[in-house]
Amino acid sequence: MDFTYDDEQVALRDAVRGLVGKAYGDYERRRQVVKEDPGFDEKQWSRLAEMGILGLPFSEEDGGVGAGPVEIGIVCQELGRTIAPEPFLASVVLAGGLVAAAGTPEQRAEVLGALAAGDSVLAFAHDEPGRRWGAAAESVTAAQDGGSWTLTGVKEPVLHGARADVLVVSAALPGGGTGAFLVAGDAEGLSRAGYPTYDGGRAARVALDQTPAVPLGAPGLDLSGSIATVLDITRIMAANQSLGAMQTLLGATTDYLKSRKQFGVTLNHFQALTFRAADMYTSLELTHSLVDWATMVISAGTPEEVAAAAARVSLQVSRGGRHVGQEAIQLHGGIAMTAEYHVGMYVAHLTALDHLFGDGDHQVRKLSATVADYDLLDPLDR
Amino acid sequence: MQLELSEDDQEFRAQMREFFTTEVSEEIRRTVIEGRELTHDQIVEAQRTLNAAGLAVPHWPEEYGGRGWSELRRHLWHEEMQRAGVPTPLAFNASMIGPVIAQFGTEEQKQEYLPKTANLDIWWSQGFSEPDAGSDLASLRTTAVRDGDHWVVNGQKTWTTLGQYGDWIFTLVRTDPEVKKQAGISMLLIDMTSPGLEVRPIELIDGGHEVNEVWFTDVRVPAANLVGELNGGWTIAKFLLGNERVGVAPVGATKRILARAKDLAKDTSDGEGGTLLDDPLVRARIVELENELLALELTALRVVAHSSDGEPHPASSVLKLKGTELQQAVSELMVDLAGPASVASGAGDDSDLPDWARTVTPTYLNLRKASIYGGSNEIQRQIISRTILGL
Ligand SMILES: Cc1cc2nc3c(=O)[nH]c(=O)nc-3n(C[C@H](O)[C@H](O)[C@H](O)COP(=O)(O)OP(=O)(O)OC[C@H]3O[C@@H](n4cnc5c(N)ncnc54)[C@H](O)[C@@H]3O)c2cc1C
Numbered sequence: 188m189d190f191t192y193d194d195e196q197v198a199l200r201d202a203v204r205g206l207v208g209k210a211y212g213d214y215e216r217r218r219q220v221v222k223e224d225p226g227f228d229e230k231q232w233s234r235l236a237e238m239g240i241l242g243l244p245f246s247e248e249d250g251g252v253g254a255g256p257v258e259i260g261i262v263c264q265e266l267g268r269t270i271a272p273e274p275f276l277a278s279v280v281l282a283g284g285l286v287a288a289a290g291t292p293e294q295r296a297e298v299l300g301a302l303a304a305g306d307s308v309l310a311f312a313h314d315e316p317g318r319r320w321g322a323a324a325e326s327v328t329a330a331q332d333g334g335s336w337t338l339t340g341v342k343e344p345v346l347h348g349a350r351a352d353v354l355v356v357s358a359a360l361p362g363g364g365t366g367a368f369l370v371a372g373d374a375e376g377l378s379r380a381g382y383p384t385y386d387g388g389r390a391a392r393v394a395l396d397q398t399p400a401v402p403l404g405a406p407g408l409d410l411s412g413s414i415a416t417v418l419d420i421t422r423i424m425a426a427n428q429s430l431g432a433m434q435t436l437l438g439a440t441t442d443y444l445k446s447r448k449q450f451g452v453t454l455n456h457f458q459a460l461t462f463r464a465a466d467m468y469t470s471l472e473l474t475h476s477l478v479d480w481a482t483m484v485i486s487a488g489t490p491e492e493v494a495a496a497a498a499r500v501s502l503q504v505s506r507g508g509r510h511v512g513q514e515a516i517q518l519h520g521g522i523a524m525t526a527e528y529h530v531g532m533y534v535a536h537l538t539a540l541d542h543l544f545g546d547g548d549h550q551v552r553k554l555s556a557t558v559a560d561y562d563l564l565d566p567l568d569r
Numbered sequence: 570m571q572l573e574l575s576e577d578d579q580e581f582r583a584q585m586r587e588f589f590t591t592e593v594s595e596e597i598r599r600t601v602i603e604g605r606e607l608t609h610d611q612i613v614e615a616q617r618t619l620n621a622a623g624l625a626v627p628h629w630p631e632e633y634g635g636r637g638w639s640e641l642r643r644h645l646w647h648e649e650m651q652r653a654g655v656p657t658p659l660a661f662n663a664s665m666i667g668p669v670i671a672q673f674g675t676e677e678q679k680q681e682y683l684p685k686t687a688n689l690d691i692w693w694s695q696g697f698s699e700p701d702a703g704s705d706l707a708s709l710r711t712t713a714v715r716d717g718d719h720w721v722v723n724g725q726k727t728w729t730t731l732g733q734y735g736d737w738i739f740t741l742v743r744t745d746p747e748v749k750k751q752a753g754i755s756m757l758l759i760d761m762t763s764p765g766l767e768v769r770p771i772e773l774i775d776g777g778h779e780v781n782e783v784w785f786t787d788v789r790v791p792a793a794n795l796v797g798e799l800n801g802g803w804t805i806a807k808f809l810l811g812n813e814r815v816g817v818a819p820v821g822a823t824k825r826i827l828a829r830a831k832d833l834a835k836d837t838s839d840g841e842g843g844t845l846l847d848d849p850l851v852r853a854r855i856v857e858l859e860n861e862l863l864a865l866e867l868t869a870l871r872v873v874a875h876s877s878d879g880e881p882h883p884a885s886s887v888l889k890l891k892g893t894e895l896q897q898a899v900s901e902l903m904v905d906l907a908g909p910a911s912v913a914s915g916a917g918d919d920s921d922l923p924d925w926a927r928t929v930t931p932t933y934l935n936l937r938k939a940s941i942y943g944g945s946n947e948i949q950r951q952i953i954s955r956t957i958l959g960l
């Protein structure tokens with residue numbers, strides 16, 4: 188058992204921190220970038236590709252680097268520290284993750300190769316209006332006519348769905364189950380309406396009307412298992428990203444308490460405030476522990492174990508993230524309410540991450556279903 | 570980063586589990602698991618069983634019975650012990666005065682006290698707190714005045730846990746009233762049968778008697794019973810309280826109790842044809858607690874895994890704070906599960922209400938102490954905000 192990074196992992200962290208810090212260490216820069224479409228910096232995307240970051244999770248045959256979950260977690264944490272707007276989570280971890288898990292060798296080489304090279308942005312169109320956080324598709328349906336497939340229905344919100352060059356779309360299969368399909372950005376019968384989200388991200392309504400699509404992997408195969416696992420891994424990586432953001436929030440808050448003067452003294456003279464900062468630290472460290480653990484479960488565990496770890500870490504991040512975020516604003520006072528100041532936007536981003544893949548209450552509901560099936564939880568007994 | 574224990578550590582853990590679940594009296598373990606109070610003799614018996622196997626004081630220096638284990642192994646030892654319902658070695662002996670004597674004591678003191686301390690031949694009490702010196706320990710007033718080969722001690726200590734069983738008491742006393750308050754304090758070891766020393770019980774809110782007042786009237790203590798430097802008591806106290814915080818998060822025990830809560834909820838009717846464990850609210854509460862305990866346990870593991878390279882992990886301050894909160898929260902859940910039966914704490918053996926339901930409220934009330942003693946949770950927050958966050 189070991190919770191420390193090895194030398195290569197430290198080097199990766201420092202390299203990513205350097206690159207992302209240069210781009211967004213000054214928060215104003217992030218603010219400018221997200222003001223305009225596509226909501227991130229295409230040049231920065233290319234730099235990430237050059238560093239090998241966009242191909243990190245994928246095997247070398249697929250044009251990637253073949254790194255493990257810990258490395259991907261490191262990248263997510265660093266992106267979270269500066270809330271860098273590049274769609275690593277949505278495009279590489281989620282959409283790319285599904286292609287890697289379910290695509291044919293040719294699909295993987297083509298789609299992931301272009302993604303890793305920075306030539307293409309992927310989006311996973313999965314959420315459907317009126318439905319929350321499941322692995323199955325319902326209202327978008329797939330139809331088959333001989334060897335060709337079409338999709339019909341609406342997906343929303345789709346992260347980076349307007350900018351994406353290729354969409355990975357989940358759909359209910361004619362024979363039951365959920366399949367996934369590759370849809371070109373310029374496909375016939377595809378309409379996309381993009382919009383900004385409150386945290387400076389981008390989402391879209393994606394409407395499909397008998398849109399031609401290529402089945403991911405073997406045609407007609409129910410992929411809901413793969414989709415569920417990729418969503419679980421994405422949850423864990425979102426938790427890494429949230430952890431990075433929480434670290435920045437706590438750091439900003441302690442700096443502020445030491446510098447802001449009221450009543451003739453700096454705010455850290457008021458114990459009522461320092462104690463609240465201590466509680467933020469407590470939430471942060473507890474979250475950090477679960478994030479590290481869940482990240483390690485990805486490579487060590489079965490899909491069921493990964494699912495459980497994803498639910499547990501998401502629950503902790505939901506509770507801990509809300510606590511740290513809300514207190515960060517409160518302890519800053521009015522300044523944190525302004526858009527020029529970074530704290531509020533970090534809290535907005537944490538809120539988005541909390542709601543993209545299942546919030547705390549959702550995880551409690553899920554975990555409650557099986558709570559009677561075991562006695563005590565033992566993270567070392569696996 | 571990697572999740573698995575090494576094979577050696579896994580084997581070590583299995584050995585511990587095997588020992589604790591087979592070698593320690595079943596009767597004692599059942600008492601712990603069912604949440605009943607241990608007797609003096611049971612506590613002594615359990616510690617002697619451990620000591621005979623070299624498992625009572627593994628964290629001491631090796632020459633005095635320590636095992637030279639890694640922090641991780643000490644953690645596994647502690648967790649398995651709690652999980653099996655084995656009473657942990659008396660903290661006053663094993664975690665407090667033992668390490669202090671080993672670090673600061675004279676050779677004579679080490680020879681005299683350490684073996685007896687490990688084996689619980691001497692039952693130690695902690696005489697630090699006074700009525701006007703709680704969190705602000707340095708304002709203590711009990712005095713020790715030199716008279717030839719002796720110190721003459723006068724004053725009052727309070728909150729002395731299990732002082733009724735104490736053979737000896739380690740005290741902080743004022744030996745120089747003229748200097749800054751931290752600078753005039755010394756540590757003395759005092760035989761509790763000394764003339765002039767009197768122990769008076771204090772009843773707590775759970776109805777039990779676990780703490781006492783200890784009064785000193787002209788108690789004569791041999792000069793050789795001074796530990797460490799004259800007026801150096803504050804340094805020793807800080808060392809001791811630092812140790813007190815290690816292993817303070819009773820994760821293993823709290824997990825065991827939460828598992829038991831689940832079991833009891835399964836067997837308790839909700840009065841409407843189902844069991845309490847069918848209730849979504851009960852399930853949700855258990856899940857949230859399980860998750861917080863999981864985060865705490867993993868934090869404890871992060872801390873021990875990190876400690877191998879010397880400096881303590883800053884997150885260790887989280888352990889006492891959160892550990893006691895969760896210990897209390899689980900005890901609160903137990904009361905809520907017991908429902909109306911929880912009121913029947915005084916019912917006798919002919920009661921139709923289950924045993925467990927009758928003990929949960931006293932336990933819950935008693936555990937309010939956990940966030941007060943050993944550096945209250947406010948003091949922990951102070952440590953985090955000042956020392957870690959630099960506020
Ligand atoms: C059951 C039990 C067993 C005990 N056993 C022993 C024992 O065996 N030996 C022994 O020596 N002592 C023992 N103690 C004493 C224990 O260490 C003290 O109770 C503890 O240090 C708190 O002191 P106090 O009770 O005087 O509270 P106070 O120090 O008066 O504190 C009252 C409240 O104010 C808060 N507070 C105090 N100072 C600050 C501050 N600067 N900032 C913010 N909040 C603050 C505290 O956290 C607490 O909430 C025991 C206590 C209990 C309850």
